[in-house]
Amino acid sequence: MTSPFTPGITAGRLTPETLSSNFSDLHAPYDGHEASVAADRCYFCHDAPCMTACPTDIDIPLFIRQISTGQPQAAARTILEQNILGGMCARVCPTETLCEQVCVRETAEGKPVEIGRLQRHATDSVMASNAHPFTRAPSTGKRVAVVGAGPAGLSCAHRLAMLGHDVALFDAKPKPGGLNEYGIASYKSTEDFAAREAAWLMQIGGITLHTGRKLGVDVTLSELQSDFDAVFLGLGLGAVNALTCAGTDRHGVSNAVSFIEELRQASDLAALPIGRNVVVIGGGMTAVDAAVQAKLLGAENVTIAYRRAQDAMPASLYEQELATAKGVRILPNVMPVAIHGNGTCAEIELEYTTTEGGTLKGTGETTRLPADQIFRAIGQTFVPAGTDGPALEHGKIAVDATGRTSIPGVWAGGDCTPGEDLTVVAVAEGRDAAMDIHTTLTGEA
Amino acid sequence: MADLTTDFLGIKSPNPFWLASAPPTDKEVNVRRAFEAGWGGVVWKTLGAEGPPVVNVNGPRYGAIYGADRRLLGLNNIELITDRPLQVNLDEMARVKADYPDRALIASIMVPCDEASWKAILPRVAETGCDGIELNFGCPHGMAERGMGSAVGQVPEYIEMVTRWCKMYYDKPVIVKLTPNITDIRGPAKAAKNGGADAVSLINTINSITSVDLDLFAPEPTIDGKGTHGGYCGPAVKPIALNMVAEIARDPATHSLPISGIGGITTWRDAAEFMVMGAGNVQVCTAAMTYGFKVVQEMIRGLSHWMDEKGYTSTADFVGKGVPNVTDWQYLNLNYVAKARISQEDCIKCGRCYAACEDTSHQAIWMHEGRTFEVNDAECVACNLCVDVCPVENCITMERLAPGTVDPRTGRTVPAEYGNWTTHPNNPMAKAAE
Known part of the structure; x- marks a missing residue:
């Protein structure tokens, strides 16, 4: 009988019932009354700080007021006009560092209006009705290639299609959605939400999806430039940063993003192997998503090992607290020195760190943790392969405020461009690029 | 009890x-x-x-x-x-x-x-x-x-x-x-x-x-x-x-x-x-x-x-x-002059006072950089709407201008004595003060 205490990497540590419960919604959706009580807490602020904090500029006070007056679907329209992936953003946005952080009730009471959950209430009501609230403008006859069906690409494609352009949407993966489909924790996108949202978005019409088409391999940028009136690049980050310590080749060491993707695509969680002692190297959202899910799969001990102080972790305090509440240990100020084991990893050796004069350095003191599975989550890098030349800035595609690259007729947005790598930022960039493409192609503002 | x-x-x-x-x-x-x-x-x-x-x-x-x-x-x-x-x-x-x-x-x-x-x-x-x-x-x-x-x-x-x-x-x-x-x-x-x-x-x-x-x-x-x-x-x-x-x-x-x-x-x-x-x-x-x-x-x-x-x-x-x-309106003291005061310490910066005053009252609240709100005494008629819409109790209060001070709105010195509509010069029916 397999259990959390079974040594090594093994499947079925928990019963299917426990797994199902563990991977259900992180926050249960509001029922109607809960939503109206939560909505009533909104003060309908003048020039509301939450709106300013939202990368997609959703009129938050207005949509919340629409919920409180009994029209969640009308509220959803207000959201979706600004952010067509408002449903996913309601689930994955770090609202605690965006809209909810600046909510005046956070200032007043330390308890913000729960904007994310209210947004979910509104957008879920539209998804439940399976109605698409927007209609396509008459065809402009213009054709646009959108590369990457992640948040930036989907947002761009929808806006272009709505404005009457014909969109060809390319993605290297077999399904659209990008990180929504492959890269976030399962409990944030239950019941196949990412796929349902992408399908719902396509209801606008005018978008032809081409999956399994990787830029630079199956299609080139120059081909797209000659076949289409405009090109938008909404590419993801192709490479996982390497872990530079001894023993990284040992069995049991892998990338957190691969683990998250495998988990998201798994049809049977009980068949997914996980270690007894899991160590995640890193301090961002990916590290938290991997660590929490490792715990939920039944790992006995899960540790996030982060090289700087805990308050420097890129993962928000909320995410950190989620991790610790699920039983994950956060071990700050440690960096990997070596991974030990005989072919398969058994222990990780960590050196304590300190910051002196702004420089991180080892103290010379080390500790060892049992580790039969180690996930690397120390960041991802954009790989410009296949993009054939737009100028880069800090390793990403340089763009102006409207998403124009150095190559005329080619726009870009999302994680492949500089700026915060957040779903909601990608949605904004895709939308804004679409508006600029539209203006450029039609001369209409 | x-x-x-x-x-x-x-x-x-x-x-x-x-x-x-x-x-x-x-x-x-x-x-x-x-x-x-x-x-x-x-x-x-x-x-x-x-x-x-x-x-x-x-x-x-x-x-x-x-x-x-x-x-x-x-x-x-x-x-x-x-x-x-x-x-x-x-x-x-x-x-x-x-x-x-x-x-x-x-x-x-x-x-x-x-x-x-x-x-x-x-x-x-x-x-x-x-x-x-x-x-x-x-x-x-x-x-x-x-x-x-x-x-x-x-x-x-x-x-x-x-x-x-x-x-x-x-x-x-x-x-x-x-x-x-x-x-x-x-x-x-x-x-x-x-x-x-x-x-x-x-x-x-x-x-x-x-x-x-x-x-x-x-x-x-x-x-x-x-x-x-x-x-x-x-x-x-x-x-x-x-x-x-x-x-x-x-x-x-x-x-x-x-x-x-x-x-x-x-x-x-x-x-x-x-x-x-x-x-x-x-x-x-x-x-x-x-x-x-x-x-x-x-x-x-x-x-x-x-x-x-x-x-x-x-x-x-x-x-x-x-x-x-409880009296008639005509007997209310028109020489009682108050101004709204916003406690910056208590303010949560929702801006409702500003919206209410700017849109529907007397344009007497400034919204400064960083969402701080301040009353413009030269416009404030002390209507109390800002107090009523403020979600924080006692954050905005009405404070009386002391007799002898000048009301920046009217440029007149606040009188110490009581004076109502019945004796007001604008009242065509005004009686001479006795």
């Missing part, structure tokens, strides 16, 4: 909280439960004339207005007077009064507007041993169509006439319950007084349609696709009732007439406010219908606590205490 024993028209009750004539006082079982919960008195639900009782609708009788979290703010009803036989009610009243001699028991009555009807019922009511009667001249729905209730209350001559009959055929206190569905409450109050009433009680419910069903296109409560106006009550009507109580209390013609205050009383504070405005006691209905009879316990403890804080030992110490401060 201050003693709340109240003497109203010689009727003693352990506290000033009576249940108003309404569904909660329709039956012995309810009234016994009310007395057990601590209510000081009960006005039994309105009795009709001998004969087949009235009938009520068999669909919904109530409609509601809600605030946040479905808090009931206003209730509307189309229920008529008691639909149980007269003798059943009388027998129950007698039994209850015998068992609770220390509580006030008042019979509410509504019979046709002829002397014989009143002459017939009054001796039978007297036999129950109840402490007095209340004449229901207020119900605005149903019975008014039959020439009773507010149909009587809207004609001062009828009020006076019926009150006089009651004083002739009944020897205990007669309270006249007034309808607010008139233009000036003082007329009916004077009529009651002229007819010999011992007191008035007010307000009865207000004509209302609480909401409209937007699928049926019919008012609610909807009975088989139709609705009718009902009587509105609950917290929402309190300001209307308070004004009417104060109007009667301060009118020289009715100043000495005892008042039983009714209208949206939900907490000890509401009760204290009615009493300060001249009500000798209060009657409650909607609060009990919303929260059950136990709600009186907060009122009792709250009023008693407040009296202790104020050093009052009897409700008589503060009844009517605020009446001299």
Whole structure:
């Protein structure tokens, strides 16, 4: 009988019932009354700080007021006009560092209006009705290639299609959605939400999806430039940063993003192997998503090992607290020195760190943790392969405020461009690029 | 704990909280439960004339207005007077009064507007041993169509006439319950007084349609696709009732007439406010219908606590205490100049004061960099809207400009002396100051 205490990497540590419960919604959706009580807490602020904090500029006070007056679907329209992936953003946005952080009730009471959950209430009501609230403008006859069906690409494609352009949407993966489909924790996108949202978005019409088409391999940028009136690049980050310590080749060491993707695509969680002692190297959202899910799969001990102080972790305090509440240990100020084991990893050796004069350095003191599975989550890098030349800035595609690259007729947005790598930022960039493409192609503002 | 024993028209009750004539006082079982919960008195639900009782609708009788979290703010009803036989009610009243001699028991009555009807019922009511009667001249729905209730209350001559009959055929206190569905409450109050009433009680419910069903296109409560106006009550009507109580209390013609205050009383504070405005006691209905009879316990403890804080030992110490401060607009001091002050420490930067002032008032609040809000004294007329819309209590206050200082809005020095409209130079009817 397999259990959390079974040594090594093994499947079925928990019963299917426990797994199902563990991977259900992180926050249960509001029922109607809960939503109206939560909505009533909104003060309908003048020039509301939450709106300013939202990368997609959703009129938050207005949509919340629409919920409180009994029209969640009308509220959803207000959201979706600004952010067509408002449903996913309601689930994955770090609202605690965006809209909810600046909510005046956070200032007043330390308890913000729960904007994310209210947004979910509104957008879920539209998804439940399976109605698409927007209609396509008459065809402009213009054709646009959108590369990457992640948040930036989907947002761009929808806006272009709505404005009457014909969109060809390319993605290297077999399904659209990008990180929504492959890269976030399962409990944030239950019941196949990412796929349902992408399908719902396509209801606008005018978008032809081409999956399994990787830029630079199956299609080139120059081909797209000659076949289409405009090109938008909404590419993801192709490479996982390497872990530079001894023993990284040992069995049991892998990338957190691969683990998250495998988990998201798994049809049977009980068949997914996980270690007894899991160590995640890193301090961002990916590290938290991997660590929490490792715990939920039944790992006995899960540790996030982060090289700087805990308050420097890129993962928000909320995410950190989620991790610790699920039983994950956060071990700050440690960096990997070596991974030990005989072919398969058994222990990780960590050196304590300190910051002196702004420089991180080892103290010379080390500790060892049992580790039969180690996930690397120390960041991802954009790989410009296949993009054939737009100028880069800090390793990403340089763009102006409207998403124009150095190559005329080619726009870009999302994680492949500089700026915060957040779903909601990608949605904004895709939308804004679409508006600029539209203006450029039609001369209409 | 201050003693709340109240003497109203010689009727003693352990506290000033009576249940108003309404569904909660329709039956012995309810009234016994009310007395057990601590209510000081009960006005039994309105009795009709001998004969087949009235009938009520068999669909919904109530409609509601809600605030946040479905808090009931206003209730509307189309229920008529008691639909149980007269003798059943009388027998129950007698039994209850015998068992609770220390509580006030008042019979509410509504019979046709002829002397014989009143002459017939009054001796039978007297036999129950109840402490007095209340004449229901207020119900605005149903019975008014039959020439009773507010149909009587809207004609001062009828009020006076019926009150006089009651004083002739009944020897205990007669309270006249007034309808607010008139233009000036003082007329009916004077009529009651002229007819010999011992007191008035007010307000009865207000004509209302609480909401409209937007699928049926019919008012609610909807009975088989139709609705009718009902009587509105609950917290929402309190300001209307308070004004009417104060109007009667301060009118020289009715100043000495005892008042039983009714209208949206939900907490000890509401009760204290009615009493300060001249009500000798209060009657409650909607609060009990919303929260059950136990709600009186907060009122009792709250009023008693407040009296202790104020050093009052009897409700008589503060009844009517605020009446001299109710005046006409023309006597308000126009030389009293205030300005809004925003506490930056308490401000949560919602900007509602700014939106309200900039969009709908006097453009007297600046919104600075970093969402700080400041009052522009050169524009502020001290309207109080910013105070009213601010979600933080006491964050914005109205502070008086000291006499002798210059009001930046008018450029005039604030006078120390009182000055009102009657002597103001802009008033064509102004009298020279004496």
